[in-house]
Amino acid sequence: MEAYMQVDTVYRRLRELIVAGEYPPGERLTETAVGETLAVSRTPVREALRRLESDGLVHGVGRGMVVTVLTPDRLGHAYAVRAALETLTAELAADRQRTGRIAPIALSDLERDARRLEDVTAAGDLDQAIELNRRFHRGIAELACNPIALEILDRLWDQIIVSTRASLAPPERPETVASEHQDLLRAIVQGDRTLAGQIAGDHARAAKATLE
Structure with missing residues (x-):
């Protein structure tokens, strides 16, 4: 042991x-x-x-x-899977919220992380922004209560961060990213699975587009 x-x-x-x-x-x-x-x-x-x-x-x-560094092709595949899984976890989180299975404190914690992410991004602290961004998205996956999706997402996030960290830069329009996070949270709070899934998937695909 x-x-x-x-x-x-x-x-x-x-x-x-x-x-x-x-x-x-x-x-x-x-x-x-x-x-x-x-x-x-x-x-x-x-x-x-x-x-x-x-x-x-x-x-x-x-x-x-x-x-390991992912080739451009494999990085594209990783983002495609990430988008699909984050669509799923956002939908599941919205479903659980609609049926009253998410504690209000859990949503408050996500809102707090989203606000802190805005602040550190505006301050240009890229390392902390990467950490908080991951924690925000992981928090949504945790609300979904699908341990397999969470495990796969954790591995994908690791691989993506390792392969892209050196090329990352503060977003040109941080207010856009912040707005997407707020829209995603709002859709989950409202229990709107279709909108939550759409926002989550589009957000992940937009993240990939910034690397092209």
Whole structure:
């Protein structure tokens, strides 16, 4: 049990470092170097890297692992799946709201995150904006109560952020993004599954378009 907990800790920490850009796409990761950085032996690092490989965040090259970057084609596929899943989770969240199965505090938390995201985006804090944007969309997926959709979205978000972080810039029209978030929240609060799904899907596709 202790060994498993150590592997899980190393996995989570290494995943955080990769998603945060501390290990950029294309960087080679060796068990020895990562072990020295995290002050652990090679064994938990080896197991953590295998898990990250199954997540699509690293891949084997020779005797080591390299942080994966999605090709333009695969990035397009990832965004297409993200748009479909976020359409689904927005619809499910609206359904649950309409039938009274979402606590008001959960919606208040999302509204708070949306406001904070507006503030940090306006301040030009791109790293925090990326984190808050992901938390906002993950919050909607959590309201949907579909654990499989949430798990897949988490993996997609990791892969997309790792592959696009270096090319991201503050949105040219941050008020548009903020307005879309508010419209999405409003549709969910109103229990309008059709409108919520449409806004969520269009929002994800618009995010992809900014990279083209």
